[in-house]
């Protein structure tokens with residue numbers, strides 16, 4: 001079924017983690033293409049600054065909703081906000097997420113359980129809430145931000161890689177379930193990208209971020225937006241990332257894990 005998304009005059013995209021990094025760049029691309037926005041993140045002042053900038057530059061309406069996706073009831077409060085404000089969400093961008101580097105036996109379990117909550121549970125819950133109305137309208141798009149980490153086990157960042165494997169698997173399965181509904185699901189799998197991510201994950205000194213070169217968030221977002229609008233199921237920005245992802249699909253898992261460990265190690 002052909003999505004009706006492009007025919008309606010005014011469309012709204014909800015972007016989690018829309019106040020910085022890849023999420024803010026995705027919000028900019030969406031605004032440039034005349035989408036109104038709902039931006040979600042924890043810090044209200046950063047959200048309001050981003051919303052003001054986007055409204056001024058692109059003439060769209062940008063709502064903000066401050067929520068901490070580590071809280072299990074946050075997705076429901078976001079959904080209730082949109083419902084109460086009668087904002088129809090046509091595009092859901094599940095972008096918020098974070099990582100943590102280190103030996104699993106030493107890392108902080110609270111941060112890792114929070115990571116599973118944000119990267120996996122909140123993404124799943126938001127999709128559960130916002131996709132059924134899209135299916136009813138026979139129109140909608142979901143962009144889930146995974147990572148090239150989704151394609152292999154990731155020693156020294158074990159929980160993060162596992163969360164992204166979930167995001168990729170979930171997105172591809174849901175895309176197939178929703179075939180012929182007018183709703184598409186795209187998994188965006190960036191490689192290392194210049195944002196606050198590496199610092200928050202304590203990974204700035206890893207070979208991955210120091211040696212292999214990082215992409216800029218604007219081009220990653222442009223690529224992801226384009227893939228989403230074309231209804232593609234998988235979007236891997238950059239030729240090197242595409243090759244690495246495909247090689248990992250063919251390589252023995254133990255070899256994949258060994259190579260990922262080398263990339264994660266401090267340089």
Ligand SMILES: NC(=O)c1ccc[n+]([C@@H]2O[C@H](COP(=O)([O-])OP(=O)(O)OC[C@H]3O[C@@H](n4cnc5c(N)ncnc54)[C@H](OP(=O)(O)O)[C@@H]3O)[C@@H](O)[C@H]2O)c1
Pocket residue numbers: 016017018019020021022023040041042043046067068069070095096097098099118145146147148189190191192193194195196197198200
């Ligand atoms: N950068 C990379 O190298 C890279 C590579 C592959 C995939 N990714 C993925 O890309 C996505 C975006 O990451 P990024 O690199 O743009 O990171 P970033 O620069 O650290 O931005 C993270 C965004 O998420 C928000 N956020 C963080 N924790 C949150 C929480 N508990 N509740 C609500 N919002 C929260 C942040 O705002 P507040 O702090 O105000 O909440 C911010 O807007 C993530 O899913 C990440 O895993 C990143």
